[in-house]
Amino acid sequence: MITFLREGLRASTSHGALLLLAPLAGAPLMGAAHAQTAAVPNDGNAVLLDTITVTSGKTENKVINDLAGSSVVTREQIDLFQSSRISDVLQGVPGVTVLETGTDPGQAINIRGLQDFGRVNVLVDGARQDYQVSGHGANGTFYLDPELIGQVDVTRGPVSNVYGSGAIGGVVSFRTRTIDDILNPDEKYGATQKFGYGTNGAGILTNSMVGARIGTAADVFGQFLYRNTGNYRDGDNNKIRDSDSELTSGLFKFNLYPADGHTVSGSALLQNYDFTNNGDTGAGTRFKNDVTANTFTLGYRFNRPDIPWLDLSLKAYYTTTEDRKRVITPTSTYGALGVRPGAPLNYSMDTAGFDFNNTARFETHGLAHALTVGVDGAQDIGRTRDRAGGYGSAFTPSGDRTLIGAFVQDEVRFTPWLRAIGALRFDSYELSSVRTSSDGSRVSPKLTIGVEPIKGIEFYGTYAEGYRAPSITETLIQGSHPFPIFNILPNPNLRPEVAHNLEGGVNIQYDSVLTAGDRFRAKASVFRNEIDDYIDTVAVGPVYNVPVVPGMPASVCRFVPRLCLIGIQDQQYQNIAEARLQGAELEAAYDWGQGFVTVAGTIVNGRNEITNAPLNSVAPNRFSTTIGFRFLDDKLTVGTRLTFVDDTKRTVTNPEKGYGLVDLFASYRYNENISGDVTIQNVFDRQYTQYQNSNPSPGLTAKFGLTVKFASR
Template identity: 80%
Template sequence: MITFLREGLRASTSPLALLVLAPLASASLCQTAHAQSVPVTQPAPNEDVTLELDTITVTSGKTEDRVINDLAGSSVVTRRQIDLLQSSRISDVLQGVPGVAVQETGTDPGQAINIRGLQDFGRVNVLVDGARQDYQVSGHGANGTFYLDPELIGQVDVVRGPVANVYGSGAIGGVASFRTRTIDDILNPDERYGAVQRLGLGTNGAGFVTNSMAGARIGTAADVFGQFVYRNTGDYRDGNGDTVRDSDSELTSGLFKFNLFPADGHALSGSALLQNYSFTNNGDTGVGTRFRNDVAANTYTLGYRFSRPDNPWLDLSVKGYYTTTDDHKRVVTPSSTYGYLGVEPGDPLDYSMATLGFDISNTSRFEAFGWGHALTLGIDGARDRGETVDRAGGYGAAFTPSGERNLFGGFVQDEVRFTPWLRAIGALRFDSYELNGGGINADGSRVSPKITLGVEPVKGIEFYGTYAEGYRAPSITETLIQGSHPFPIFNILPNPYLRPEVSRNLEGGVNLQYDDVWKAGDRFRAKISVFQNRIDDFIDTVAVGPVYNVPVVPGMPVEACAFAPYLCLIGIQDQQYQNIARARLQGAELEAAYDWGGGFVTVAGTLMEGKNDITGDPLNSVIPNRISTTLGLRLFDDKLTVGTRLTFVDASKKNVTNPTAGYGLVDLFASYRYDENISGDITIQNLFDRQYIQYLNSEPSPGLTAKFGLTVKFASR
C-alpha cells in the first residue's frame, strides 16, 4: 500500500487564498475537449442500461460524464437495477457497490451509509435531490440515519473518498447522492402524458407495496410529475426461523415535481418529498423502553438552471432546499429504569433536525494556451438546527442535545484537457463552521486542496492518481452531549474543545473500457482503485476519569460495592468524544462488467482495513472484505431476463464486533417485459435461508424471502 506523506499539503485558511490560488491547473471532463476521445452519450429514458459504468454522473465534479470516464472511485445504481432485484431497503440498493455498506436496525426503517469504513455524524454526505440529510439521534446504533424508500429513487450516484469537494462540507468518507423519480422515468421523449402503476407482494414480512406515478408535458413550456407510495411490511423471520420482533412498519409517501421552461436555456424546478413512517420498538437494543414512533421525513427544493450550447461561459445552477426529519415518540411500556423516574405510557420524546441550505455553481468552458478548460466556481451553505423535547425520562435530551450548526463553503475547480491522452483536475475548497448550544460556542475554518492526473497511454486504458483533503466539523452531539447512561451507570461528558477532522487521501486507479472484445457489439468496463486515507484529529469516544464500580441492582447505593462486589460491575469509566490523533484506512476496490447482448456479468469487490495509528487498535467501522457478482441472461428477444446475484463476506471482522463468521448469499431474479407497457418481476433473496448478521447491525437479516411485482403503464403521444 502506498505510503502517505506525513504532513501533506496545508493551505491558508483565508478566503482570499481561495481566489488567489484559483488557477490551479487541473481537469477531467471538459466536455468539448473530452468529446474528442470519448463521446458522451446519455441513455434515452427507460433504456435498459445493464452497464451502470456507462451511466451519466455528475457527483465527483459538476460536469456530466460517464462513470467509466470519472477519475475517482465512483459508481452508479440505476432504476433498472433497483427494479430487477426489487429492492425494499437502501441496503438492498447498495449491496453491489464496492466499498459501501449500510448499517440498519431491523426495527427502524432509518439507515446509515458507510463508505470506506467511515460513517456517522456527516462523514458521508447523503443528498436527496441535492439536499443534505443531516438527521442524527445518538444511541447504540448508527449516529446519522436517513429515511428514503427505494420506490422513490430514480438513480444513486456514489463517490468514495474525500474527492467530491464540490458537494458540500464534511464528506471525508464520500458522497451518496440520491435522485428521486422524475417524469423522464415514466415517459419517453415523444409522450405527452401518462401514468405507471406498480404493485408488489412479498413473503417473510416483505408485505405489500403500491407505487402510483403520473406525469404530463405541457408542450415545451412545462412538465409536472407526481408519485404516491404506500408500503406495509410485517415482522420477518431470520435464517433460523426466529421472528424478529418489531421489524414491521408502515410508510405513506408522496412526491411532486415541476419544471418550467420560460425561455431557451432557462429552467425553473421545484420538488416536495413527504414521507411518514410508523413503527414500534424497544430502541436499538430491543430491551429498553418501548416507544411508538411516527417519523416525518420531508425534503423541499427550488432551483434555477441556465445552460445553452451557444454560451459556453455560463452553465449556472442555483438551488435552495429545506429538509426536516421529526421522530415523534410516545412511550408504550417504560423499562424498569424509566419506571423509577416516573415515566408513564403516553409520555412524549421528540427528536427533530431541520436543515436549510443552498448550492450555487457555474461552469465556464473555454480554451487557453491550447488547452480545454472547464472552470467551476461555487458556494454552498447549510444551517442545522437540532431540537430534542424529552418528557420521558431525560435520557434522550442528554444524549441528543439541542443546538445549531452553520456550515459555509466555497470552491474553485478547473478541469483541463492538455492532450487527447492527458488530463487533470485541480480544486480548492474553503470550509468554515460555527456551532452553539448549551452555553458552548465553537468555530473553525480551513482550505482543502485536490489534484488529480489522468493518463491514457493506450486507448481504452486510463490511469489516474489523486491527492485530496477533506474537512469535517464536529457535530452538535459530539460537542454538546452530556448526561448519565441508564445502565450501567456512567457519565457522558461534553467537549467544547473538539477539533475538526482532516482527511488526507492518496488514491490511484485505472479505468478500462473496450467494445467488440470477443464478438461484435459486446462491451467490457472496469474500474480498479487503491487508496489510503489518513484522518488527523479523528473523533471517537474514549474512557476518561477515574475507574469506579457500578451496582447491577437498580437503586442500590454505590457504597454497597465495597461490601458486595459480586453485585457490581467493576472498572467503569466516564465517556467523552475526543480527538484520537490519527486514524488510517486503506484498501482496494474493483467494479467490472461485461455485456455480450445475450447476457451480462458484473463483479464488485472490496478489501479494506483500518486502525488507530496511535494505539494500533482496529477501527470498528471498517466493513469486512466482500465480493459480489451478478450473472444475467436475456431470452425471447430480450423480453425475459433471468439471473442470480452471489455475495460473499469474509470473517475478517468477527473478533472486532458483532462476532459473526463469514457467509455467502444467493439471490435469484427474473423479469419479463410483455411489451413497453406491461412487465413482471420475481425475486428470491437468501435462497438457502442463511442465518447471518450484517456487520454492525444489531439484528439478524431476513431468511428466505420471495417478492413479486407487476408494472403497468399508460401513455399518450
C-alpha cells in the first residue's frame, strides 16, 4: 500500500500520468458526520455500498445487493469534499463524467460514453430535466447546486426502464434536502446555518435551513441558499474570464400524514443564476445571462407493512428552465446582421410530467414476488425567441415533444441463492413543430438473473433494451454556422435509437474480514451496449471552400485559395447503423472503523461500427482511490483522494495528456451542533483540462466550511 501511494503521488505530479484516480462514489460515511446530517447517525453502517437505492427498479434495495451498475453519493460525502459543482459530486462515480464550461454553471452528465438529448435521464425529486441548447458543448445541460442535494442515485446502462423514456445511457436521480437532513427523529423543530468560503474564485456561500414537525400530522422544511463565485485561475495561473456567477435559490417542502400509511407531499425548488460569457467557446458574442431553473412536484404515497400488495406512488411535476440572454458586445459577424447591444435571445424548456406506479409483494408456489406496474409521461415544450441574429433560433429550434410509457416488472426470489428480474416497457412519442412532425413506439424487454453460489458473492447477468426518441433539436435544427460558414440541415426522418445491453457483474460483501467489525464491499461489471440507429452528426453534400475572413465573398476562393478553408461540407443529424460501447467498471470500499480506503475504475471504448471511427463522447479511462483516517473518537476525519486520467482519447478530440490530481480533506465535528470542514483541491496546482470541457480546470483551491445547528426536542 505504501509503495502504491508513493507511486500514485509521483504520477500525480508528472505530465505522463496514465490513469485518473477519482474518489469512489462508494466512499464510506465519515465518522465526522456534519450537523446538518445529524439525522443520519454513525450507526456502524460505514460503507456507502450499504446505502438504500431505488433507482434501478423502484423497489428499495441496498446498493451492494442491486443487480446493476448502481452507485450512491450521500450528503456526508458532498460535505466532506466541499462540493461546489455537480462535477465535484460525481467525480468518483465509475462510468460517469460531467461536462461543463467554466463560464456557465450548467452541466451535463455522460454515462458510459452516452450523453446529450436525454440519453441520460436526469431527475430532480423525480422530475425530468430536459433543457437543452445547441452549441459547441453538451446538448442537454441542467442547473442544480450541490448544497441543495440530499442524495444522488446513479444507475448505469439502459437497465432502469421503470424510470422514463430515453435512458439508454442510464439514470441520475437527485434527491433534494429534506427535514430529515437537519432534524433527528426525536426533534420537533430546528435550524441549520452553514457558512463557506473558498480561495481561487470559489467565493462565499451561505446556506440556511429550517424545519418543523407538527406532531404526527405534518412537517415543513425550507432552505435559502446564496453562492457568489469569482473568476478562478488555472494551474498555469491564467485567469479564466467570466468564470464568476451568482446564485440565489430557495427550496420549500411539506409532508402531510392524514392517516396511517398515507403521505401527501409537495416541493418547490427555485434557482436563479446570473453570469456573463462569450458563449461556450469564449470567442463568440458576449451575453449577459439570467437563468431560472425551477422544479415543482406534488405526490401521494401509500405504504403499510400489513398491506403488502399495495405500495402506491403517484407524482406529478413541472419543470421550467429559461435563459434570458442580452447581447453585451456582438462579434463582427453578428454586427453585420444588425445586432446591437441589448438585443434579447431567450431559450426555454417547460416539462410537465407524471409517474404512477404500484408494487405488490406476494408469494405463489413458494416464490416471492415484487410486481411493479406503472405508467409515466412527459411533455416538453421548447421555445427560442431570438432577436439577436437568428443563429440561436436556427440551432435550437422551437417544438413540442410528448413521451408516454408503461411498464411491468417482476422481481422473483426462487431460492436464497437464486433470483430474477423480468421487465417490459412500452414507449411512444410524438414530435411536432410548424414545419414537420414524427412519431413512433416500441416495447423494450429486460431480464436479469442473480446467483449466489457462495455466501457473500453474487453473480448477475443482464440483457436489457432501451429506446430513445429523437429530440426537437436533432430533428428540426436548420441554419448556417457563423464561421466557418457551413449549413446544418434538418432531418424529419430520424428514427429512434434502440440500445441492446449485455452486462455481467459480481457483488461481494463480507464483514469482519481482517479485524472484528470491519467491512468490505465491492461491485464489478463488464458491459457491451450496441445501439441501433445511433444519432450523430455527419458530413453531407458536396465539398466546398469558404473564406477565412468573415464577410469575404465565397468567389475569392477561386482566385486566392490560400485565403480559404478547403474541404468544408454541410452537417446533419443522421442515424448511424450501429454504435458499440463496451467496457468494465469497479468500485470497492474497505472500512475498519479507524479508517477507510476506496477504489474505483472505469474503462470504456466506443466506436461507429460502420466507419470504425471512435465515438468522441467516450471519456478517457479512469481509476481512483480515497484514503481516510478517523481520530478523537471519530470526531476528526482526515484523508486524501488521488485522481488520475489516462491519455487514451488524446487522438480523438482531447488535446490534453493524461494527468493526476491530489486533494486533501479534513472534517471535525465538535459536537452534533457544530462542525467544520477544510478541503484543498489540486494540491500540486496541476494544469489540466477535463475531457471535452471548454476551459482548463481550477488550480490550487482551498475551501472552508462551518456549520451550526439548533434544534429542540
